[in-house]
Amino acid sequence: MTAVAGCSGGSEEDVPDELDDGENTSDTGSDDETDDESDSNTEKTLRLLNASVNTFDPPANVLSSANEVIFQIFDVLIGKPEGKSGVVEQLATGYEISDDGLTYTFSLSEDAVAHDGRSIGAEDVVYSWERIAASEDSSSAFLLLSDLGIAHETNDDGEYVPGSMAVEAVDDTTVEVTLSSPYYAALDIMADATFAVLPEGIVGDIDGYDGEMEYQEFTAAPLGTGPFEFDSWTSGEEMAVTAFDDYHGEGATVDRVHWQVIEDSNAQYNYAMNRNVDAFSIPTAQYDPDLATVNETRDNGLQVGEYGPIQNGDMVDYLRISGLSTQFMLFNNDQVIKPARKAVAWVMNHEDIANSAYKGRVEPGYHMTPATLFPGGPEAAEEHARENYPYGYNESSIEEARRIMEDAGYSDDNPYEFEILNVEDTTYEQISNDLRDRLSAAHIEVSISTAPFSTLLDREFAGNRPAGLGEWGMSWADPLNVLALLYPPNTRSTDNEGVTGNPLVALNWVDTDASQTARDAWDTMQENSTRDDEARERWEEALIRMEEANWEDCAMINYAYPAAERFSYDWVDMPEFGELGALSVYTGVDIDTDAQP
Template sequence: MKKKLLSVMLASVLTLSMAGCQSSAVNGVSEDQNTTNATDTSAGGSGETTSNASADLNIMLETPVESLDPQQATDGTSFEVIADFTDGLMQMDADGQAVNAIAQSVDISEDGLTYTFHLREDANWSNGEPVTAADFVFAWQRAVDPEIASEYSYMLSDIGQIVNAQDIIDGSKDKSELGVTAVDDKTLEVKLNVPVSYFLSLMYFPTFYPVNEAFYESCADTFATSPETTLSNGAFVLDDYQPAATTIHLTKNPDYYGADSVQLAGLNYQVIQDSQQALMSYQSGDLDTTLVNGEQVDQVKDDPAFQAIGAGYLWYISPNIQEVKELQNVNIRYAFTMALNREAITTDVLKDGSAPTYTAVPMDFAAGPDGSDFSADQEKFSDVCRFDADAALEYWNKGLEELGVSEITITMIHDADDAPIKVAQVVKEQLETTLPGLTVELQQMPKKERVQRMQDGDFELGLTRWGPDYADPMTYLGMWVTNNSNNYGFWSNSEYDAIIAECTTGETAMDAEARWAALYDAEKIVMDEAVIFPLYTQCNAELISTSVSGIEFHPVALNRVYKNATKN
């Protein structure tokens, strides 16, 4: 069977711009990066500093890094830093297209089931050893190894459809049987169960990044917890980091195969969770980029340095349907979602261009076979998800009657960051004002603790978000499959599971139009049962110094990429 050489990804999806944001988006194609924004950050303003072209870029982080292990990391902040010093087989260009990185070329069989990656000869680890196909085999086997228990193992099974991945995750096959083979040092062969049109775009997701086995074994349990236990094959080298650190520093990697195009001397991250402190640091020149929130936007929105950039995250409230009796009542859930004034949250609280959202899959994110946006119609579920105080009260009273109670007290957990704190306070006010007899108690905590509690089912309501890993509705809809680790409410529906399975491995997976229609059906089940209460699709309001240009912004997988940035 003759194979064809592709230098760009195969994708059935198109890219749309982030309509809810003030900055324009650049069209790109990618399963999980459909709405890619590439912004030339030539902005003016109070953060302007004078520096040499090869200076460090000073970057504000809103939350700490949770893990720098590519197969264990689960949050966007960690993914960003990992991608600073690690390249995968593919990377994103400024438009979000999948382009070659460690892979110099890829052959795809005519049936779409075999991918053969040819690795570049000049890719090396920072200890001088070459990057080999075996590094990818080892890393991917780690990702599906039940002993590692990677939360993103489903990227290889449900999403990537790599042969034997699911059986290995379930424990019925050994990890050595994963459908990935090092043909030789520079040739990696991957076998799939079914064709996956967006497979190449998965390759820039950190779970698929390589790990040098000998180095990993030498680190024992300390792997990726310090500069000494971290290897680089990317644009920068980690030289200052410890878990839960408030500062992280990376230096340009002189041995990087693309070093000639890297203009920054390094990256200097500062974790600042107080928005006022962050703004002051930017204004004093200690930061080159910073997020601004709420009332700060009113102060700086006319500054040329201000930009609202699509971040791709869907913020929503997850009810614990399995454990909380009151939330098992669908009328109570309808009352909650109808009582939420999303427009007030985005316009009066966030003020950053974020868009009210009434669907389980956000708008301007994934386009179907005909080019239409999957969630362009934000009123398609208005019978069960809209702001309607009268309808909310009607559902509330009906639910209370069915439960045989007149009052409900419920606790909502949320992150201890600026925006989630403000949003949670407004949600509490809206719910309590509209629904008499309801008391919402708020508990704020570090993100890591909040995520752990939601995964453990130790919560009642949780304010959370999901950032897309690839530009297809499945990146959201796959979360609600029974026993998925991100199905925080432990909801289960056999009809839903069957639709998702059919769209993943069944005949429907081979028919783009039929698959799209089936995914609509799946989303309808999620919304009709009020599995989540969608709130808004996030934009980031940022100030970026006039001395900085070339930062690439992507609302999918990797939100910010710095290897082509400059600072003058």
């Protein structure tokens, strides 16, 4: 899912008054504390930080900040609750796959109920998956119809025919799913939060359902089937869920999960240093690689150790794994001309960004596909970039950028102008300022603006974010998951007449030769999803064509692959995570409430 990195700063100022809950020191209370005040700490609340969200509707959401909450409230048939390889059963109690790899039959728990007590069964699955394909609110139809490739009908314009999807309720607790062709990663896709199961008819945004709740009502207070039920959400301030007592599976070991929403990562860091949260991240501006000690490395590459002493003097637990995420600069191709996008590529030094701006916490990259998933692996990715990247490998050339802009008719007296819009973040600020300084010598004047995350998203999806920095965390280990950002139909933002394209990322990368190449390459990858020997060769060739098509137009410029990290205080014990990152279902958390401030 899309994620824009949190903001960071270098000051050591106290937590702002409006974010100080009065428990921001190690002092757990005065001698005259009342019994009622003492008893209040017996409730186990996992305290976390998060960024803003704009919806809790699973198929409409594209943000990791919302996904973290969605994972708690909703179940999927099968999931990856700790971000590790392999799937585990959630609503499903078992499944069978036909010999030809086309039909998946799921048996559902007979004890599953929604948070309002209603039984959940096969018809709820059919309804939920139909919403992914047919709802105007969905941003994820491609995930179901193209990536997973569920058999379905299309009209003369190639659009999905509602109700034609091959997802059938065989009986109350059996669901049969039929694919158009075998796909080795089918179960991995079904574990994505997009496939969360909602009570049948809860909203009426597809044919045949009037809806029990208004759509906005549901997205603000969602009703699910997961181990936690929705408690509260104050936009831009906080979110909370509470343990669901009648959960059909392994219930939560904490009573509540609370997220403080803080956009500025300097404030996030100070909030964490005052021990107001149990687990947190450390922004690069405050990160010191010399304070990280790795004591053990798991078989999956997860590094386990400690970090510190941190600003408040504590040592904290530390987990790190090379994840499946990619960082990039994105452009609205309608608003930033191609020569300017290429000029940015010429002046951007990926190694400098990784080693200077990020202090070595990320690996430099040139493909949207993470190097570990590139055909042939990291060495092949490096070789391909070194030999083929059109804008200089491991170098920056202001001269080439200037030449491109002069060929396009620009000069010192007639500079080109565009805006970079980010969330507040000192690392993003450093990268953007460096690009601005270099581009100023290439007849480009860059203005740099910041906005709250929700405002930034509103501008991007409305087609009013010319350029900016972003990050995408993958939900399963298949390049299609990130290359979906480059599939042209997924990039169209709301047009001038208000017609929305429900973009994954608003590039508006359409109607160019390179974008057509990318579209054809995507189709080829989908057609060869079996990945047998012959299909894999065609699939790998198409992946490279898609990456090179993006290089041609610079719709997006990848520059790094970040690791997944988590820092946590010693009074909380949280499950370890895998290569898909630290987003977990928080059912296996243990908190020492006596030690927790």
